[in-house]
Amino acid sequence: MTTEGIPVWDIEEPDIDLGDLVLEDENDALVANRTREMKRSVHAWLCFHSGLFAEWGLTHDAVDESAILSSQRMQSEGHYRWDSAVETRRSAMHSLRTQLGDEITPSPIIFDAEGIALGYNLPGFSDIPEADLRVFNERFDGDAGCGYESWGDFCNYYRNLASYLVYDLSAVLNILEDLLPDYLPQIDQAWVERQQNRHYRQPSIQVVGVHCDRDRTVDQALSARELGRLVRVHGQITMLSPRKTQYITAAFHCSRCDDPEVQLVPQNRYDDDMLFPLPCSVQGHNGWNLLEPPESTTISIRRALLQSAQVNSSDSPAVLVEFQQELTDQITGGEEVILVGYVRSRPMNKTSKRDRNREVYLVVTGIESNSVQTDVEVLPEEREMVMEWANARSFRERLTELTRSFAPPIVGRDYVKHALILQQVGGSSLAQRSDIHVALFGDPGTGKTVMSNYSLSLSPASRYISGERATIPGMIGGQSTKSELFSSGDKKVIVPGVLASVGPGGIAVIDEAHFLDKGGKDLSNELNTALELQWVPLAFVDGGKVVTKTPVLIAANPKKGNNTKFDPLSNLTFAQQAGMKDSTMSRLDVPIVMIDNLLSEDEEEKRAIAALMNLNGDFREDNPDSEILNLRFMQCFFSIAREYSEVRMTPDIMRYMAKDQVKSRLGRSDGDSVSNRRMNSLGRLACAAAKLSFSNVVTKEHADFAIEIMSKTLMDVSPSAAEGGKTMQQSNRDEAIWNALNTFYAITDKSQFNMEDLVEGIRKHWNDVNEGDVPKRDSIVQAITGFLSTGKRHPQNGGLRKSGKTWGFDNE
Known part of the structure; x- marks a missing residue:
């Protein structure tokens, strides 16, 4: 079947030839002839898609085959601009037998205006004798069929239907309502009986695929x-x-x-x-x-x-x-x-x-x-390509290429990419919560934005919100009182926020999360509920709630403190530096702090070259020399991986992962034990790793990969900080300040001090009991204030007391 000789689409309304039509009023003649021409175009579409040319090889099956081929051509030429439209627009090219189905209530008939205008599904030449084509309507009962001068004449009428759909759809719908009852029996004689059923309703009509100039x-x-x-x-x-x-x-x-x-x-x-x-x-x-x-x-x-x-x-x-x-x-x-x-x-x-x-x-x-209701739709040929690629590679080989292709301008930070890759596929649906929540607390320039944007691009269902402009209704959901759409009254309605608007396969990105408490607002309670329970009740609507079942990616810069970077030795915890509540930290599966540390000369050179390569266009998908998997391939891969939703762990794997948890809780040399919540997060990561293997069973390799990722997160590096507390470095520093303070108090004759006395005393006696540099003044003041609020006590001196600006110990 060839489409040679078919002219390109002219979206303008077709010229109307009055022919031999004679009416007293010229305007009436124009209207009548336009209606006649429009009806002939509708006939042409119905004749082709109803299989009326089956005698010359254009059977229902042949029409369906040409639909697939023409759809592939249209997609390759860029006519399908949204993944979610592919299947609908492909269906519009199929025969009516395929579109309608065989139920009493038929499926809708879909017209693709752009597909009709291009006419890629029409054979360029036909064996139908022109003599038969001119009297083609005489072959059928009722108003089915229509005569045409030649196959080229038929194709022109077929393609002109696109313009009528765009400029006069109401008239086309009226013509279809009149013609369909006569065409349906030509598709299948069963439609004769179905149309006589008192419950029968004519199929609805849908139109998609208008040209971009509309x-x-x-x-x-x-x-x-x-x-x-x-x-x-x-x-x-x-x-x-x-x-x-x-x-x-x-x-x-x-x-x-x-x-x-x-x-x-x-x-x-x-x-x-x-x-x-x-x-x-x-x-x-x-x-x-x-x-x-x-x-x-x-x-x-x-x-x-x-x-x-x-x-x-x-x-x-x-x-x-x-x-x-x-x-x-x-x-x-x-x-x-x-x-x-x-x-x-x-x-x-x-x-x-x-x-x-x-x-x-x-x-x-x-x-x-x-996008909310539809995950990335993988075409059969795309599925075949992904499966062939995956089957030729081991788990680690797949992971290497996926990591290199995930946000390719970012070189290094592989452990961050690994966490974001696993977030894309999620854990097992058998669990109460399968979504993986990731937080990137990073210094400026560490690649948070690039990796977050790439994560967003992997699914059309993903959503973005900035913490700087976030509100509870915008982020979670809220109430709206608006006029009824069918009456003059008002009603309260629930309007979902970003976290409630993410569809299957998508994620919610909360960028600039360090602004979530800006201006006195506090979104932590609702955000915590959304992350943990994945639904938030709305008190203003009886029984109302918004469902927030979605993986969340939080990105935050350092907000508080003297530095523009995160400081492990700051008097503020990581959560405080990022403006996050301690309770929010405990809801995260993968909290990562990205410090802009200096690396080896080789690694620094690699990062510098990567930045220049990005400027040079080396990471573009159309670069033939690139080893990067293109975005569409990545989307299809993750979509297929998500299909393996019910992932299980064998008893042996559960024991293996449990031993790692016990070791992490009891065997740490610094005494900072990991939380019990870590086990749930580790399980979600292991199940997600199994999905990357297109498997429903977690293996030791998957468990080891999950443990490897967890070891780089705040949950393992500094468990207390992962729960919103201080790092071990901060705790050790505060203990050293406490020891210096008590050494100073033991040798002084004074019993009352102002804050500057205490700071100076700690600095003077720091090296008596500690090694290393003296902490900054802010860290000392913060530690002293913390000693008072927590009631920290010394065996001989007791605890700190304060009256106004005067400090002392309570053993006096």
Whole structure:
């Protein structure tokens, strides 16, 4: 099958040839001929996708095969700009037999406007004799089939349908409603009986894949010049109504007649008011009873407000959008979406029917990107490529290439990349919590931002929030009181925040987390609940809650202290330096502190060269000499790995990992034992490692890798600091300050001191009991204050006491 000779897509409306059509009014002639031409284009699409050319080899199977080939070509040429749209747009190219299924309630029929215009699925030449093609409609009953002058003429009509879909969708839908009953029996004779069933409903129609020149912002979609036209809009669902039932044809009977006739009243799809029949013929019978389906015909609808995905002001425009039938199940409040729909207008409210100023809204015909509900969709050929690559490599070989390709401009920091790689796939779904929470506390320039952004790019379902601008409603969820989308009343609704808007396969990144307590706000309680329980109750809505089941990546710079870098010897804990609550630290699986230490000359040279290579474009995916796995491959790999959700550990592995936990708790030389929570985190990391092997069973190799990662985290390096406390270095320093203080007090004649007396005394006697440099003044003052607050006591001197600015010991 070849597509040679088919012209390229012209998105402009097709020229209309009046031909031999003669009407008294020229405008009537134009309208009538346009309708005739439009109908012939609809016929062309239905003929091809219904298998009416099967006699010449264009069977249902052949149409489905050409759909796959043309879809692959369109994807390779960049016509599919969102991964989540691939399957939907590929389905639109299939035969109607495949699209409809074989149930009483048929699946929707999908049209891909761009695919129709390109015509890659059409053979360039056909064996159909032109004589047969001219009278093709005579072969079929009813209104099925249509005559064409030649195969080229047929292809032109087929491709022109794209323009009619864009500029006159309402008329195309009316034509389809008339023609489909005659075409369905040509697909399968079973449709004759199905259409006679009283519960049968015609398939809904969806349209996707408009050309990029139909892309509009939310504000542009509100323009009057777009009325009646198809557009593509990118935005965020900020309010979503419950599902409602809309009557398309309402059936009534008289409420007082004994044997009333059923009156069918077609409804206006673009007006919420119900239309009723004329009064009953019996005088005095004024009431009507509305009959439910199947006597009436109904559809399901939901309405929402769509706002720009990047809101930059309080008056950002919002457009009302309406989802119908199957599309009502594919949307969630708070998510970022790319919608295709046609622009309509309706009265502002029930009292403004005669007002010529009307509200513009969007009737959605297709959802091209729905990142919250959809993980990365891996095509069959992509799955085959990933599996072939994985099967040819051991676990460690896979890991080496994945690490090199993860945020490639960052050289070194492999243990950080390993943690972020495991976060992408998560632990076992058999556990109460499978998500892995990672925190990167890093000095400026250590690569936090680069690695965080790369983590975000691995799934369209991921979400980002800055701690500098974070609020509880924005980060977790909140209440909104807005006008009802179907009435003039108001209601309280739950609006999910970032952590509640992440879909399968995504992560939530909280950047600049050192600002979470800025300006007196305190987000720690809600954040802790979101991390641990993965749902947060909302007191203002009875029984309301937001689910925050998502892995969280926290990135923070040093916020407090004299230095712009994290200081292990600071008087402040790592948590305090990062502006984090101690309780939040204990919710993290992998807390990592990235200190900008000087490395060996070779390592420093590697990092410098990596920075220059990035400027040189050596890490770009289109570089043929690069050894980097491209982003799409990484996305597919992690998506496949996530499919191995139920990972188990054998008894031997559990004992092996338990021994490591016992050793870490009891065998540390510094006496700083790890927490019991470490065991849960270690288990999640081991299960995630098994997923990298595309396995549901944890092996010793996976357990060792998890232990290796844990050994580099704050949880193992300084267990107390991982819980929000001091490092062993800080604790040892404070103990040394305490010893110097008591040495000074033992030899002085004074019993009352100010703070400067104590600081000077500690400095003077530091070398009497300690080695090394004297701590900074702030560290000494912080330690003295801590001794008082914790009630630390000396066997002879007792504990510190304070009255005003006067200090002393309480043994006096």
